[in-house]
Amino acid sequence: MQKFDINIEAVLMTPDPNSFVTASLESIEVDLGGIPNDRHYGLLRCADVRQKFYPKGTLIANRRQLTVVSVEECAEIAARLGVPKILPEWLGANMLISGYPDLTLLPQGARFIFTSGAGLICEGDNPPCLGPGKIIEAFYVQPELKARFVAEADNRRGIVCSVECPGIITNKQKAQILIP
Amino acid sequence: MQKFDINIEAVLMTPDPNSFVTASLESIEVDLGGIPNDRHYGLLRCADVRQKFYPKGTLIANRRQLTVVSVEECAEIAARLGVPKILPEWLGANMLISGYPDLTLLPQGARFIFTSGAGLICEGDNPPCLGPGKIIEAFYVQPELKARFVAEADNRRGIVCSVECPGIITNKQKAQILIP
Numbered sequence: 001m002q003k004f005d006i007n008i009e010a011v012l013m014t015p016d017p018n019s020f021v022t023a024s025l026e027s028i029e030v031d032l033g034g035i036p037n038d039r040h041y042g043l044l045r046c047a048d049v050r051q052k053f054y055p056k057g058t059l060i061a062n063r064r065q066l067t068v069v070s071v072e073e074c075a076e077i078a079a080r081l082g083v084p085k086i087l088p089e090w091l092g093a094n095m096l097i098s099g100y101p102d103l104t105l106l107p108q109g110a111r112f113i114f115t116s117g118a119g120l121i122c123e124g125d126n127p128p129c130l131g132p133g134k135i136i137e138a139f140y141v142q143p144e145l146k147a148r149f150v151a152e153a154d155n156r157r158g159i160v161c162s163v164e165c166p167g168i169i170t171n172k173q174k175a176q177i178l179i180p
Numbered sequence: 181m182q183k184f185d186i187n188i189e190a191v192l193m194t195p196d197p198n199s200f201v202t203a204s205l206e207s208i209e210v211d212l213g214g215i216p217n218d219r220h221y222g223l224l225r226c227a228d229v230r231q232k233f234y235p236k237g238t239l240i241a242n243r244r245q246l247t248v249v250s251v252e253e254c255a256e257i258a259a260r261l262g263v264p265k266i267l268p269e270w271l272g273a274n275m276l277i278s279g280y281p282d283l284t285l286l287p288q289g290a291r292f293i294f295t296s297g298a299g300l301i302c303e304g305d306n307p308p309c310l311g312p313g314k315i316i317e318a319f320y321v322q323p324e325l326k327a328r329f330v331a332e333a334d335n336r337r338g339i340v341c342s343v344e345c346p347g348i349i350t351n352k353q354k355a356q357i358l359i360p
Contacts, residue, residue, distance in 0.1 A: 032223060032241055043212060043223070047345075053293050053358055060299070060345045061212055109288045109304060113233050119240070124289065124360075165227075165240045178233055180304075 002179040008114075009071055010088060010096040011171045013038040020092035020131060027170040028094070030118060030163045034065030035094060041065070062162070063123040067091065068112075069158035071098040080152040083140050090135040093158065095169065100177055104155050111164065111178045118167025123160045128153035182359040188294075189251055190268060190276040191351045193218040200272035200311060207350040208274070210298060210343045214245030215274060221245070242342070243303040247271065248292075249338035251278040260332040263320050270315040273338065275349065280357055284335050291344065291358045298347025303340045308333035 012022035015037045034041045045062035047054035054060060074086045074096075088096040097103065110122040133149035169175075192202035195217045214221045225242040227234035234240060254266040254276075268276040275292075277283065290302040313329035349355075 053291065053356075054297065054299065054345055058297065058345060061301075061343065063301075063344075107288075111233065117234065117238065119234065121241075121243075163241065164243075165234055165238060176233075 004100055004177040004179075006097045006099040006112075006175050006177055008095065008169065008171055008173045008175050009098050010093075011169050012088060012094050012096070014092070015039070021135060022089050022092055022094060024089070024171070027168050029166075029168050030066070030120075031166045032163055033062065034163060038094065040067075040094075064126075064160040065163060066094040066120060066161045067126055067158060068095045068097060068103065068120075068161055069093040070100060070103040071096060072101055073103055073156040073158060077149070077153045077156050081136070081145060081148055083136070083142075083145070086136065090139070091132045091157065097175070104158055106159055106177070107179060109180055112161065113176045113178060114167065114169050115173055115175065116167040116169065117165060118169055119163075119165035120161040121164045123162055125155070126158050126160050128157040132157075184280055184357040184359075186277045186279040186292075186355050186357055188275065188349065188351055188353045188355050189278050190273075191349050192268060192274050192276070194272070195219070201315060202269050202272055202274060204269070204351070207348050209346075209348050210246070210300075211346045212343055213242065214343060218274065220247075220274075244306075244340040245343060246274040246300060246341045247306055247338060248275045248277060248283065248300075248341055249273040250280060250283040251276060252281055253283055253336040253338060257329070257333045257336050261316070261325060261328055263316070263322075263325070266316065270319070271312045271337065277355070284338055286339055286357070287359060289360055292341065293356045293358060294347065294349050295353055295355065296347040296349065297345060298349055299343075299345035300341040301344045303342055305335070306337050306340045308337040312337075 011028045014022045033043045044059045047058040078086045104125045108124045112120040133146035137145040191208045194202045213223045224239045227238040258266045284305045288304045292300040313326035317325040
């Protein structure tokens, strides 16, 4: 088992089911369905284009409860797009970490363990789509950014996680990544 | 995505919380907690020696809902132990498959998709312990089999799964393994 110390730079959520743009909070409390009141909260979710082996809309276990991105990868995306910054809010992130390079390559089954005892499991990378690209394009008023985001954020857009152990995740804390 | 056709040779469960020896049924119906009334059923389970990063007994997401073994690997364990057969019942298996070599090496995140639409996710291999060894030793009345099972079943004892999509799993059917 490999262990890495990381920093929790921000925790975020959105209660708005019509927008994936998140907002920063002091802390979030997670249970087995994710972050209560967040738009991705739930034990179940509808199968979509990512799970083509189920009919679209089939209720399946929700393994995409939280989105995690890193300071380092957001900076790398920004550099590649030639813009000053990419905010975790625009990516719909629920957690921003620093101190772990190549977060997006973290293997499925890796864990985040927090000082409260809470724990998340990595469910794999989160392939970039046009949604965040539209937000970035609108902010910088550069019409080509939407499509360029999808290309430049590939393998840098972070991961999705589900909750293994309920508890509180507070910003500006240390945490650990465990890789089996 | 790689696809493999497999055969469901048996489905099994045990309602007895004091014994992990399972018994064969015509079909099982799974929900998000596993097989209702099975001893491993539940959305939550207590952290144990496998999850040392949580205090023992902490309630965590139950990712060890079903145990899957294969005809090929059971035969290989039997051959290595020098016994005529190893029954899936003795391993506490909930499903016996055939047609896929090296089941135990199936990567975490691989899926079983059934004709009913039900789906399981592989949560990784199931390291052998003394429990099934005791059953095998008692059956064959050979005192050294318990410890030998732990050694010879390493990387051949099958996997654990959790339910992604509820539904019915019937024995003597075809199914598919999908590897991302």
